[in-house]
Amino acid sequence: MKFTFGQRQRALFAVFSVVFIAIAYWGTEAVHSLYKEQLLREQRNDLNKSVALVRARIEALIFRETYIADSMATVVGFAPEQVIRDWPSIARRLDKKSEIARNIGLAPNNVVQYVYPEKGNRSAIGFDLRTNPEQFMTVLRAIELQDVYVTNPVDLVQGGKGIIARFPIFTDVPENRDYWGTISVVIDFDEFIKLVGLNSISGAEIALRGHIESDDDREVIFGSVETFNQADIQLPIAIPNGEWLLAAKYGLTIDNLPFWQRHIARIIAWVIAGVLFLSLLTFWRSTLIHRSVARQDELTGLPNRRHFMEVLNRQLASRRPRHFTLLNIDLNGFKKVNDVYGHQAGDELLRLIANELRASIRIYDEVARVGGDEFLVILHRLVDPERVRDKVAKIRQTVENHPLEWQGDKIYPSLSIGSYIYTGENISAQEILTHADKKMYQEKRRTT
The missing domain is CATH 3.30.450.350 (CHASE domain)
Structure with a gap:
């Protein structure tokens, strides 16, 4: 030919x-x-x-x-x-x-x-x-x-x-x-x-x-x-x-x-x-x-940032406000895992965390991997602060109690989680992400 x-x-x-x-x-x-x-x-x-x-x-x-x-x-x-x-x-x-x-x-x-x-x-x-x-x-x-x-x-x-x-x-x-x-x-x-x-x-x-x-x-x-x-x-x-x-x-x-x-x-x-x-x-x-531009994270199988932002923007653009809580989840000490155990171990740890996050939320909630060790979660119709704290604690417990077994060692993940509860106020997607990101870093500074 x-x-x-x-x-x-x-x-x-x-x-x-x-x-x-x-x-x-x-x-x-x-x-x-x-x-x-x-x-x-x-x-x-x-x-x-x-x-x-x-x-x-x-x-x-x-x-x-x-x-x-x-x-x-x-x-x-x-x-x-x-x-x-x-x-x-x-x-x-x-x-x-x-x-x-x-x-x-x-x-x-x-x-x-x-x-x-x-x-x-x-x-x-x-x-x-x-x-x-x-x-x-x-x-x-x-x-x-x-x-x-x-x-x-x-x-x-x-x-x-x-x-x-x-x-x-x-x-x-x-x-x-x-x-x-x-x-x-x-x-x-x-x-x-x-x-x-x-x-x-x-x-x-x-x-x-x-x-x-x-x-x-x-x-x-x-x-x-x-x-x-x-x-x-x-x-x-x-x-x-x-x-x-x-x-x-x-x-x-x-x-x-x-x-x-x-x-x-x-x-x-x-x-x-x-x-x-x-x-x-x-x-x-x-x-x-x-x-076509892929809308799925290749490593974890989770939706990627592009898909997540489309979902978030749809939530905010709806004529009837859809209340939700956004979680910004960051893995603590991920660089150390890569340095000590290698990038293959780091990849396996990200896959494990992705699976545990999927298992710890409801079927209609959203979870995505949006960066190297950063995940975002949308908890639909969950806006009560106490229930949000309980849900965050459950997610943390689920993930941190399931270590990755790697070449005879156990690698325990540690999470920093920031949240923003959206109840219909006039705010952009980027501002929501910024608020959740700040809270996440505040927690990271307290725990590391």
């Missing part, structure tokens, strides 16, 4: 085209930004699930491994001589139940005398726990708890690092005054890391902090302190009689996705923009001819 425009129409078309392309670009980038945020949000959710799964594995593994020592500690407490006599067979059966136990040790009077398996662990036999402050502190902690104590990773006498689950053994249960020694299950820390998957989460840096074993801050037992300082998520890990802390810092990116997946929103948006542009061009003349 061939289009012919006059000089003025060509100028309008040129301006329209530039504006449309600019808006299309802005809109396309906005859509792309939202799409990118959605992709990153999905990545974050997937990583949150992976980190939570690692936490569950750690908790399950620690509790399962400590159960081994728990069952043996009970037996030793009642029959230490029998356990010592049958040590190899008892320890072997318990060791088979473990996934990553490096060894099981029995230390009467805090001296390691029995270890299973002996291979690779002989150097631990004869080790006096009291000679190693780091390990002896964990023994004392277990005695104090009278229950299992799971240590942070410690350096082992036989080399390497291990997490030790220590159980104190008392021969006078339940008084627990006669301390016999301790039984320990040593968990190989390197195998522990592999089994729980601390290194298996792609796109995230993981760090693990143990519980406090001294007056110092929690020791980082895996990863770096920086991961905790910049963590996107931190999860507590429940272990027997203690707590560890798991942190993850995410490296969220869409750069590793295929080109089409990264830019699909842009492509679709530009296709839609092109179709829309051609459609608008086709109906350009009819759009110019039939364009």
Whole structure:
């Protein structure tokens, strides 16, 4: 189809085209930004699930491994001589139940005398726990708890690092005054890391902090302190009689996705923009001819100032005076809402107030949004001052008792309301608005 425009129409078309392309670009980038945020949000959710799964594995593994020592500690407490006599067979059966136990040790009077398996662990036999402050502190902690104590990773006498689950053994249960020694299950820390998957989460840096074993801050037992300082998520890990802390810092990116997946929103948006542009061009003349001035506020759906002034002027021009009360309602602190929560929150707050105002007046009354945070109301045939005060109080209560819930916060609206009661006197619409506006600002000064 061939289009012919006059000089003025060509100028309008040129301006329209530039504006449309600019808006299309802005809109396309906005859509792309939202799409990118959605992709990153999905990545974050997937990583949150992976980190939570690692936490569950750690908790399950620690509790399962400590159960081994728990069952043996009970037996030793009642029959230490029998356990010592049958040590190899008892320890072997318990060791088979473990996934990553490096060894099981029995230390009467805090001296390691029995270890299973002996291979690779002989150097631990004869080790006096009291000679190693780091390990002896964990023994004392277990005695104090009278229950299992799971240590942070410690350096082992036989080399390497291990997490030790220590159980104190008392021969006078339940008084627990006669301390016999301790039984320990040593968990190989390197195998522990592999089994729980601390290194298996792609796109995230993981760090693990143990519980406090001294007056110092929690020791980082895996990863770096920086991961905790910049963590996107931190999860507590429940272990027997203690707590560890798991942190993850995410490296969220869409750069590793295929080109089409990264830019699909842009492509679709530009296709839609092109179709829309051609459609608008086709109906350009009819759009110019039939364009009408809207009489409705786009944001709230309420009538706008133009419509409201037409209604007000009709009221005043009537041969028979129609008495009414005009309310000028202004939202207090609206700029602060926009500054703190953003303009989207401000828009939602205006919509909420519009709905509450509509609900608080009669069906034949008028309410309009006439400015950024300004509303006007006509209460038909309501001119008694006391009833007007009651109505204003009801409107205020209805609006101010319904906060906007926004991203976990509650935003409570506050109104300043000025009124003018019209009873047929000779006065213009602008004068009525001015009187109501002054009263509104008087109230605003009293309340702010």
